[in-house]
Amino acid sequence: xxxxxxxxxxxxxxxxxxxxxxxxxxxxxxxxxxxxxxxxxxxxxxxxxxxxxxxxxxxxxxxxxxxxxxxxxxxxxxxxxxxxxxxxxxxxxxxxxxxxxxxxxxxxxxxxxxxxxxxxxxxxxxxxxxxxxxxxxxxxxxxxxxxxxxxxxxxxxxxxxxxxxxxxxxxxxxxxxxxxxxxxxxxxxxxxxxxxxxxxxxxxxxxxxxxxxxxxxxxxx
Numbered sequence: 001x002x003x004x005x006x007x008x009x010x011x012x013x014x015x016x017x018x019x020x021x022x023x024x025x026x027x028x029x030x031x032x033x034x035x036x037x038x039x040x041x042x043x044x045x046x047x048x049x050x051x052x053x054x055x056x057x058x059x060x061x062x063x064x065x066x067x068x069x070x071x072x073x074x075x076x077x078x079x080x081x082x083x084x085x086x087x088x089x090x091x092x093x094x095x096x097x098x099x100x101x102x103x104x105x106x107x108x109x110x111x112x113x114x115x116x117x118x119x120x121x122x123x124x125x126x127x128x129x130x131x132x133x134x135x136x137x138x139x140x141x142x143x144x145x146x147x148x149x150x151x152x153x154x155x156x157x158x159x160x161x162x163x164x165x166x167x168x169x170x171x172x173x174x175x176x177x178x179x180x181x182x183x184x185x186x187x188x189x190x191x192x193x194x195x196x197x198x199x200x201x202x203x204x205x206x207x208x209x210x211x212x213x214x215x216x217x218x219x220x221x
Contacts, residue, residue, distance in 0.1 A: 029115065036208065039139075039171070040153060040169045041174070042171050042174055045190070046191070048207060050139065051101050052187055054177045054180060057133060058087065058132070059085050061085075062081060064081075076115075076117035077116065077117075081108050085130055087107075094184055096200065105146060137180075142200070143204070143206075160180060195211045
């Protein structure tokens with residue numbers, strides 16, 4: 001099932017960044033995003049996600065721009081091209097939902113932006129870009145069908161340890177360099193926020209809204 005997780009806003013930073021020796025092939029365009037709910041530490045991970053899994057990307061497909069983008073394609077500028085990604089779940093490290101995690105998931109994610117008739121890699125700052133063949137730690141949400149949480153992705157190194165991939169949030173720092181059994185132990189020992197845990201039938205954004213509502217309704221909240 002294809003799932004996406006919405007952002008409140010995403011603003012493209014037009015400066016291209018060189019991330020390798022061949023700038024023509026490896027430059028990228030990053031965006032900054034304002035998210036609808038927090039996902040910064042492990043308490044957030046076990047509150048707003050419903051499972052954390054180890055998965056490998058088995059397929060990445062380019063989603064061609066639709067006919068409504070024809071004018072922008074003709075100008076060679078400003079078209080966002082998404083990717084359709086398929087992952088195979090190899091291990092469930094933590095599970096907070098009554099729903100069974102499917103063995104395979106398909107979702108859309110950032111791909112490229114058309115600039116001067118070239119498709120340049122595009123993504124939000126602080127998010128890990130998944131690539132075919134890569135193994136990742138992924139946080140999933142299960143309101144309806146399972147879907148990925150964009151900020152809940154960290155690469156797994158060939159030696160089986162999680163990498164922060166340069167991210168500076170608390171969750172990435174807590175998991176950086178850990179083997180998978182220690183990641184699972186940390187997640188299992190982390191208590192979710194009570195209101196979020198009681199509302200797992202809601203998607204992460206609505207769980208957060210319910211927490212805010214309950215806080216405002218509580219004296220002193």
